[in-house]
Amino acid sequence: MEKILDEKQQGNTLVIEPRKGNSRKLFIESYGCAMNFSDSEIVASILSKEGFDTTQHLEEADLVLVNTCSIREKAEQTVRKRLEKYNAVKRINPKMKVGVLGCMAERLKSKFLEEEKIVDLVVGPDAYKDLPNLINDVEEGRDAVNVLLSKDETYGDISPVRLQSNGVSAFVSITRGCDNMCTFCVVPFTRGRERSRDPQSIVEEVNDLAEKGFKEITLLGQNVDSYLWYGGGLKKDFKNASEMQKATSVNFAALLKLCAEAQPKMRIRFSTSNPQDMTMDVIETMANYRNICDYIHLPVQSGSDRILKKMNRLHTRKEYFEMIDNIKKLIPDCGISHDIITGFPTETEEDHQDTLELMEYVKYHFGYMFAYSERPGTMAERKFEDDVPEEIKKRRLTEIVNLQRKHSLYRTQTFIGKTVEVLIEKESKKSDAHWSGRTQQSTVAVFPKENYKVGDFVNVKISDCTSATLIGEAVGYSHLTPEEGIEATIK
16 A cells, blocks of 8 residues: 655543553554554553553563454565564563454464464454453463454443554544445455444543543544444333434434534544445534544545446445535535555456546545455455456556646645644654644644644644645644634534
8 A cells, every 4th residue: 555645643431540560561563454553552451451561662572462454465464574573582582472463363263373373362353352361261271262253342431542642643433344345345354244332432532532632533433424323212202213213313424513512622533434425414514613624535446437336336436526526515625535446357448547537536635545456255356356467557556656646746735825724743754843743634744843842733834845745834823722712613
């Protein structure tokens, strides 16, 4: 995967506090999507109650966990190389235990114990609460595998430990699993059916993060737009169950509104959206609230209707254009990014040109682009021959990446002379005299430090840019900074 960026970045909640004097050390690494990183924070929270503190030093770890991704073959190869590294360390420290978590764990299951002799336990995405029992099994010499998928688990009762946090931005998981059976994707098989988390627990987590000083949250799900919670209410207040569900349900637009109003001085983002499920009420809610960022990650995957159909993407090229038009009408400055797969089975030059033409129409701010990688167990692997030669995949990918670079530069150049709101996240990688942060549109901006600090919302006047980074000078605090004393709800 290639991303066009120079710089990156108590109610229903069970608060698990680390035990004083925790004696065991947990080293945890995460690969793949933001959901994996969020899950690792849940795992750290669960294990803190079992006497584990996290460490960034592999050599001192009692337990090493790698949270894995199966979306591409390259991601799995990366994990196997890390396992080799763990093995080298384990020869020196034979008491160290190694576990594989996440999507790759679910996909390969007990094969890990058979093929990767270093692996002691294998845990799927819905079985993290069973980790204490599995660790006990390992210590008593038994196989430790739990990859059972759940129809109910959301981890809504776990307060995550924020790993390597900058204290500014945090992930909040709102849904798990996916019901969209895209033919190229393993997620429905590795993460199970879609289910949504209780909105009350979500808002409580957001409030808790605000109290701890966080300034921005990202609501996470494989498909956030399909979030739907059928809430409580006394049955005697309604004529029937259908009426009760309709009256008490919370969809994604309503959840966005709840979060925006609960913490009007906190910026809110969300990821990932699916074009077939994004509705106008979500776009309208974004337009109405100043603290909901003007940015949408909207994967298209292909610009060809024929390929979209083979992918089982339930949107057409025309419907995607209509959504883009609606977004730009209500949120003219909205940043939009994409996922694109090139070289999907049977893709022709005409299909490829359709993708390039779609990119020209949208002119995305940035994107995630990769060549098709056949994943075992998917419909595409079972039904379609991977018939596009690698050299053609590489050439098409290069053309897509080059076009995206052109569009990214076009988008950053439109900011020159304008003043944008930036949340300071960290020191610039290239200069210790500059801060780095993101705009509402998720574009990185750098500017001289002056007297500002990490966590400040600052207005920055842009004077220059690269294809991925804005360059400017701060001209004061933004409306979200407490110094200004201005509420940030309705636009």
